[in-house]
Amino acid sequence: MxxxxxxxxxxxxxxxxxxxxxxxxxxxxxxxxxPVDAAPGSRSAEAGFARDMQVHHDQAVEMSMIIRDRTEDEEIRLLAYDIATAQARQSGQMFGWLAVWGLPQASPEPAMTWMHRPAPGGGDGHRHAEPVDDPEGAPAVMPGMATREQLDELRADSGIAAERRFLELMIAHHAGGVDMAEAVLDRSTTRAVDDLARSVIASQESEIRLMERLLSER
Missing domain, CATH: 1.20.5 (Single alpha-helices involved in coiled-coils or other helix-helix interfaces)
Known part of the structure; x- marks a missing residue:
């Protein structure tokens, strides 16, 4: 034709x-x-962030799944679904980075070591959350992480009590995630990491404001 x-x-x-x-x-x-970024080393801030933020995100997914079973409130259930899907996707993205960089998923040094090293230029300009102790003795070194006892309490609650506990825990959890994202921005030279960190800050600060409103209504 x-x-x-x-x-x-x-x-x-x-x-x-x-x-x-x-x-x-x-x-x-x-x-x-x-231009192509050089692959970060195994003890770099980028690799440490990718490993530790996966753990941090996975707990947010866990808490979101718990509250979806403990409440009938559609706004809370939608928020939990959004958090779970977004953070599961980002966790997979960070897993993929380590694979592409040829680095092990397991850290060669204690968790959060990268965040406690001085940022280039001396001082990072951010105040980061302090580690807290897990009631069973293991240090919960990631800022904002809920303890096992707090997760058990969330599972035992229902209705408004569960909603309040979830919102309180997730506000603190998101604030810790923002701290981690700000810390890696001060230390990273990898564009993909910087882009994700900025996305984490923007989305989680927005969700914190929403959760503060939802908490005030309860």
Whole structure:
């Protein structure tokens, strides 16, 4: 069939396909010409953040799943679903970074070591949450993490009591996550890490404001 006799549908398909090919070519060219970040080392802030924030996010997912079973409030259930899906996706992204960087998922040093090293230039300008002790003796070194006892209390609650406990725990948990994201921004030279950290700060600060409102209503 000659170009002049193509049906409108075929012509539209050809035009769309051509446009997609051109977009793909431009993206490939951009990736080839763009500068590439060197892979971080195993003891770098980027690797430490990727490992520790996975643990931090996984607890947020756990708390969100608990409250979805303990409340009938649709606004709380929607918030919990949003937190769980967003943080599970980000946790998978950080797992993928370590794999791409050729680094082990297990840390070669204690958790949060990266956050307690001085930032380049001396001082990071942020006040970070202090570690707290787990009631069973293990140090909960990640800021904002709930203890096992607090998680058990959340599981034992229901209705408004569970909602209040969840909101209190998740506000503190999000604040700790923001601290960690700000700390890695002060220490990272990897664009993907910086982008995710900024996303964590923006989304979790927004959710903190929402949760503070929900808590005040209860």
């Amino acid at each position: 000659s170009p002049s006799r193509r049906s409108p549908g075929v012509a539209a398909l050809v035009a769309t396909t051509t446009a997609l090919v051109l977009v793909a070519v431009s993206l490939i060219a951009g990736r080839v010409s763009a």
